Amino acid sequence: MTKVDAILSRANAASGTVPVQSTSLINVTWDASPDLEQFLAFITAYTKGRFPASLAERVTLASTELLDNAVRYGSLARDFTYRLEVDGARVLVSVQNSTVRARIDMLTGQLRRLEASPEQVYSSEMERSLVPSGGRRSMLGLARIRHEAEMKIDIDVDGAEVTVRACCPR
Secondary structure, eight states, rough: OOHHHHHHHHHHHHHHHOOOOOSSSEEEESSSSOOHHHHHHHHHHHHHHHHHHHHHHHHHHHHHHHHHHHHSSSSOOOOOOEEEEETTEEEEEEEEEEEEHHHEEEEEEEHHHHOOOOOHHHHHHHHHHSSOTTOOOHHHHHHHHHHSSSOOEEEEEETTTEEEEEEEEO
């Protein structure tokens, strides 16, 4: 078994899910805080083997930022789910987790700002991330997905459950 297979097997054992080699390429749910470094190494290897280099980099960046946000801003009181899908001519990365209303409001506000002016938000968040903020965190991750990876971002909210999706052409 290769290292990548071992990582996927551990993730599947923890979640009880198995990736499907069709539209849904990877679908993993954690009931506790995952070893993100190890899982992201798997995502990097998997996407490099499946997609052209530039698309693999975009998917890896989106995966990294969305999972980091889920751990930082989510409640971790409930499961969270990572999905990588190919839907026709699009690739979709999504993370679902639970959080509090104030963080959902902050997320929707940031996404409205990004849609209105992606480059300006990216620049301002990049600057903000370089300055000590006294505990206030930048929203650079979403701006990186939108600007650097050139992926569209949308969200679904169902009570305290939030699904953030990033998608781009294949």
